[in-house]
Amino acid sequence: MSTATTSTSSPLRLVRRTAWLAAALFWSAFAVLEGVNHGWLTGVAALALLVAPDLTFLVAADEAPRMAKGQLPPRAVPYYNALHRASVPLALMVDYAVGPVAWPPFFAALCGWLAHISYDRAFGYGLRTKEGFQRG
Numbered sequence: 001m002s003t004a005t006t007s008t009s010s011p012l013r014l015v016r017r018t019a020w021l022a023a024a025l026f027w028s029a030f031a032v033l034e035g036v037n038h039g040w041l042t043g044v045a046a047l048a049l050l051v052a053p054d055l056t057f058l059v060a061a062d063e064a065p066r067m068a069k070g071q072l073p074p075r076a077v078p079y080y081n082a083l084h085r086a087s088v089p090l091a092l093m094v095d096y097a098v099g100p101v102a103w104p105p106f107f108a109a110l111c112g113w114l115a116h117i118s119y120d121r122a123f124g125y126g127l128r129t130k131e132g133f134q135r136g
Contacts, residue, residue, distance in 0.1 A: 016121075017121065017122050017123075017124065018122075020118050020119075020121035020122035021118070021119075021122035023114070023118040023122075024115050024118030024119040024121075024122050027111045027112070027114040027115035027118055028050075028111075028112075028115045030111045031043075031046035031050070031108050031111035031112045031115060032046075034046065034104055034107060034108035034111060035108060037104070038104035038105070038108070041105050042104045042105045042108040043108070044105075045105035045106070045108050045109040045112070046105075046108040046109055046111055046112035046115075047112060048109060048112070049109040049110070049112040049113040049116065050112035050113070050115055050116050051116070052083070052113070052116075053080075053083040053084055053113065053116050053117070054116075056076055056079040056080040056083055057072065057076060057080070058076075059073075059075060059076040059079050059080075060072075060073030060074075060075040060076040063075065067132065068133075070133065070134065071131070071132040071133055072128050072132035072133075073132055074130060074131055074132050076132070077128045077129075077130055077131075077132050080127075080128055081127045081128055083113075084117055084120060084126075084127055085117075085127070086114060086117050086118070089110045089113040089114050089117070090114070092110055093107070093110050093114075096110070
């Protein structure tokens with residue numbers, strides 16, 4: 001990798017990660033606000049989806065001891081990647097906004113899910129390759 005490539009990609013990476021962190025803080029605050037406005041069930045829903053995307057690691061927990069450091073078992077990758085794409089909860093939010101059903105715990109859960117994805121991106125975790133390693 002040339003010096004020019006390294007020097008231009010590092011500031012861009014910092015800007016991207018800072019933007020993801022700002023998004024994570026926004027979605028976290030929004031989830032808390034929904035919990036305060038709509039009660040404890042809403043807060044529990046937000047907290048559940050803040051944690052749930054990483055439970056995909058359990059899909060292939062029996063294979064984990066044989067994997068390299070930082071590698072997710074390939075059998076778990078499709079589930080992990082599906083739950084770590086921001087487009088999924090964003091599309092559900094749009095559907096929620098125009099749909100006939102309004103249930104605050106669902107919206108709070110989507111905020112928690114987006115917060116999880118945003119924190120992952122802010123701290124350098126992204127989608128996985130089919131072999132289970134972090135994408136470059």
